[in-house]
Amino acid sequence: xxxxxxxxxxxxxxxxxxxxxxxxxxxxxxxxxxxxxxxxxxxxxxxxxxxxxxxxxxxxxxxxxxxxxxxxxxxxxxxxxxxxxxxxxxxxxxxxxxxxxxxxxxxxxxxxxxxxxxxxxxxxxxxxxxxxxxxxxxxxxxxxxxxxxxxxxxxxxxxxxxxxxxxxxxxxxxxxxxxxxxxxxxxxxxxxxxxxxxxxxxxxxxxxxxxxxxxxxxxxxxxxxxxxxxxxxxxxxxxxxxxxxxxxxxxxxxxxxxxxxxx
Amino acid sequence: xxxxxxxxxxxxxxxxxxxxxxxxxxxxxxxxxxxxxxxxxxxxxxxxxxxxxxxxxxxxxxxxxxxxxxxxxxxxxxxxxxxxxxxxxxxxxxxxxxxxxxxxxxxxxxxxxxxxxxxxxxxxxxxxxxxxxxxxxxxxxxxxxxxxxxxxxxxxxxxxxxxxxxxxxxxxxxxxxxxxxxxxxxxxxxxxxxxxxxxxxxxxxxxxxxxxxxxxxxxxxxxxxxxxxxxxxxxxxxxxxxxxxxxx
Amino acid sequence: xxxxxxxxxxxxxxxxxxxxxxxxxxxxxxxxxxxxxxxxxxxxxxxxxxxxxxxxxxxxxxxxxxxxxxxxxxxxxxxxxxxxxxxxxxxxxxxxxxxxxxxxxxxxxxxxxxxxxxxxxxxxxxxxxxxxxxxxxxxxxxxxxxxxxxxxxxxxxxxxxxxxxxxxxxxxxxxxxxxxxxxxxxxxxxxxxxxxxxxxxxxxxxxxxxxxxxxxxxxxxxxxxxxxxxxxxxxxxxxxxxxxxxxxxxxxxxxxxx
Numbered sequence: 001x002x003x004x005x006x007x008x009x010x011x012x013x014x015x016x017x018x019x020x021x022x023x024x025x026x027x028x029x030x031x032x033x034x035x036x037x038x039x040x041x042x043x044x045x046x047x048x049x050x051x052x053x054x055x056x057x058x059x060x061x062x063x064x065x066x067x068x069x070x071x072x073x074x075x076x077x078x079x080x081x082x083x084x085x086x087x088x089x090x091x092x093x094x095x096x097x098x099x100x101x102x103x104x105x106x107x108x109x110x111x112x113x114x115x116x117x118x119x120x121x122x123x124x125x126x127x128x129x130x131x132x133x134x135x136x137x138x139x140x141x142x143x144x145x146x147x148x149x150x151x152x153x154x155x156x157x158x159x160x161x162x163x164x165x166x167x168x169x170x171x172x173x174x175x176x177x178x179x180x181x182x183x184x185x186x187x188x189x190x191x192x193x194x195x196x197x198x199x200x201x202x203x204x205x206x207x208x209x210x211x212x213x214x215x216x217x218x219x220x221x222x223x224x225x226x227x228x229x230x231x232x233x234x235x236x237x238x239x240x241x242x243x244x245x246x247x248x249x250x251x252x253x254x255x256x257x258x259x260x261x262x263x
Numbered sequence: 264x265x266x267x268x269x270x271x272x273x274x275x276x277x278x279x280x281x282x283x284x285x286x287x288x289x290x291x292x293x294x295x296x297x298x299x300x301x302x303x304x305x306x307x308x309x310x311x312x313x314x315x316x317x318x319x320x321x322x323x324x325x326x327x328x329x330x331x332x333x334x335x336x337x338x339x340x341x342x343x344x345x346x347x348x349x350x351x352x353x354x355x356x357x358x359x360x361x362x363x364x365x366x367x368x369x370x371x372x373x374x375x376x377x378x379x380x381x382x383x384x385x386x387x388x389x390x391x392x393x394x395x396x397x398x399x400x401x402x403x404x405x406x407x408x409x410x411x412x413x414x415x416x417x418x419x420x421x422x423x424x425x426x427x428x429x430x431x432x433x434x435x436x437x438x439x440x441x442x443x444x445x446x447x448x449x450x451x452x453x454x455x456x457x458x459x460x461x462x463x464x465x466x467x468x469x470x471x472x473x474x475x476x477x478x479x480x481x482x483x484x485x486x487x488x489x490x491x492x493x494x495x496x497x498x499x500x501x502x503x504x505x506x507x508x509x510x511x
Numbered sequence: 512x513x514x515x516x517x518x519x520x521x522x523x524x525x526x527x528x529x530x531x532x533x534x535x536x537x538x539x540x541x542x543x544x545x546x547x548x549x550x551x552x553x554x555x556x557x558x559x560x561x562x563x564x565x566x567x568x569x570x571x572x573x574x575x576x577x578x579x580x581x582x583x584x585x586x587x588x589x590x591x592x593x594x595x596x597x598x599x600x601x602x603x604x605x606x607x608x609x610x611x612x613x614x615x616x617x618x619x620x621x622x623x624x625x626x627x628x629x630x631x632x633x634x635x636x637x638x639x640x641x642x643x644x645x646x647x648x649x650x651x652x653x654x655x656x657x658x659x660x661x662x663x664x665x666x667x668x669x670x671x672x673x674x675x676x677x678x679x680x681x682x683x684x685x686x687x688x689x690x691x692x693x694x695x696x697x698x699x700x701x702x703x704x705x706x707x708x709x710x711x712x713x714x715x716x717x718x719x720x721x722x723x724x725x726x727x728x729x730x731x732x733x734x735x736x737x738x739x740x741x742x743x744x745x746x747x748x749x750x751x752x753x754x755x756x757x758x759x760x761x762x763x764x765x766x767x768x769x
Binding site: 005 | 280281
């Protein structure tokens with residue numbers, strides 16, 4: 001039951017959100033009009049107009065949806081592979097002591113390296129095609145997922161483990177029915193971080209010679225000194241990132257019904 | 264007993280949460296210096312009741328008057344003690360007890376005197392410089408009580424402060440509470456699920472009904488102090504109250 | 512009931528010279544000292560003592576959740592070293608699996624041990640009903656109230672059909688009235704499904720209400736101070752004179768909380 005109070009709260013929240021966006025747009029419009037920034041930068045109206053325009057008039061080879069699909073084509077496979085591998089390795093590291101001792105030093109060395117630092121190496125390894133892009137996005141997803149999966153498996157309430165043993169479950173069964181479900185919320189927060197990271201990295205990845213994608217829109221705008229196009233690209237990245245994050249939260253809500261309190 | 268003046272007046276208090284009626288015409292008086300226990304069945308809205316009195320919630324209708332005028336938390340000095348031991352771990356015992364007085368901008372010398380007096384009354388003088396984590400559960404509970412009494416509140420509201428303590432300790436703290444109350448003449452409203460506790464402490468017992476909550480009965484408790492839980496009169500009163508609220 | 516080769520009765524749970532010491536930076540602390548006790552079949556034994564007296568530690572050792580520093584625990588004549596399904600535990604912190612439904616929790620032990628579906632369905636149905644949670648089979652734990660949660664904990668322990676049931680202050684998180692109700696429930700369930708029960712509490716009323724025998728422990732380092740056999744007729748009345756006198760006597764015998 002969605003009572004009126006909750007609805008009211010929701011309405012209030014959205015109004016406040018809307019206000020903040022409006023204030024931001026106003027400051028932008030005002031700044032552009034009254035200062036020298038206006039010489040190099042368009043106002044919000046122009047950018048929004050161009051953004052909508054970009055769905056019909058191609059920028060380079062494609063319209064906006066085309067670029068978005070290209071970027072998703074680069075992000076999603078690498079993200080999925082990175083996440084799956086990250087979950088498996090992270091849980092194993094969190095749960096099995098020796099897996100942790102074995103992999104921890106390697107992981108700790110890779111962890112602080114920003115994914116874009118791998119660009120030159122990845123070009124040497126995978127060439128300038130899609131391979132090198134997938135590789136750095138893979139890293140962007142893999143690192144946070146491992147970290148969160150480790151902490152998920154490590155923080156399982158020891159009382160629940162004893163309780164499983166008390167009820168007669170063997171190691172395997174405990175792993176499957178206690179350790180894994182316990183880690184799920186942690187894994188999801190890792191997946192959430194990883195999604196933002198990989199989507200952010202695609203821009204950098206598309207710097208490696210590409211002629212399409214939302215990242216490319218921005219890169220190419222630098223060559224032509226087209227600030228509006230650059231801002232249109234930024235809006236595109238922002239909106240897609242937002243939609244992906246919302247979808248992810250929805251998925252989490254469905255998979256972990258038990259963490260969400262009803263009423 | 265001489266006639267005491269009315270301290271708190273609750274008049275036709277109603278509180279709804281959407282379609283849910285929680286308080287349904289609650290009216291009662293508390294006299295100056297009275298020890299009133301409030302009991303009722305589990306889930307009967309005791310907490311809503313308390314929060315309405317303390318203005319944490321705005322009642323849907325009705326009024327609460329303290330000394331004849333509406334409760335104003337900035338002007339009136341009302342203290343609360345909750346079930347959780349809400350000491351501030353980064354302050355010493357002394358600073359914890361002093362805290363309320365500092366908020367009220369009491370001068371330093373006066374603060375010192377008040378804190379020392381109340382610490383002595385609860386037997387914590389030697390522990391003034393200790394931090395909460397160095398104390399046992401019962402001592403923490405005493406710190407909380409000392410803090411509440413230190414400001415000499417006009418009204419002290421206690422929401423099941425002893426719910427989780429073992430019996431022996433509870434009796435000891437209850438006895439201390441009674442002597443503090445007698446010494447300082449504070450008006451106390453004590454909310455509890457535990458009927459025996461209510462009979463042990465109170466001058467008057469307010470029995471609430473199930474939701475929507477209203478007052479079922481007000482029982483005068485004239486048992487002589489110190490009271491004994493095995494005294495037949497005590498048992499009789501305890502059973503009488505139990506029968507009024509029993510749902511289990 | 513089992514007997515040894517000489518025809519002597521073997522208690523279901525027996526602890527001999529149990530000691531437990533914890534060492535920390537500040538030095539060693541002895542929590543339990545030379546505790547001997549035994550529990551016979553279908554007996555309801557309450558471990559009772561002041562505040563931090565080590566009741567829970569003792570129960571953990573008896574149930575195999577913890578190991579003693581020295582001394583031995585026997586269950587049906589065999590040495591106890593780790594938790595096992597013969598020794599069911601109802602935890603103070605409830606320790607339910609929030610990702611499982613009520614049924615999932617109650618049937619967990621049976622499923623873990625590969626009991627066929629028909630059987631675990633039937634048994635879990637029976638015990639869910641026994642604790643009064645009919646209609647909540649498919650509810651997740653976070654939808655239940657405190658009292659209902661602990662009913663799940665009790666049903667889960669019973670459903671596994673343990674030889675001994677350990678209950679560690681199972682009602683301490685509940686309010687006084689819900690607690691009375693749960694005490695009635697436990698007494699009723701115990702009459703229906705006879706079991707050997709070891710029950711830990713710091714509530715004297717609860718102890719006298721439920722116990723066949725109360726083992727009174729001292730403050731740390733704990734040892735057995737006194738044992739009381741409680742012969743009051745069941746169901747017991749909290750306000751009867753005998754009940755109150757007994758309660759008063761044991762309270763007076765109890766050490767002060769430190």
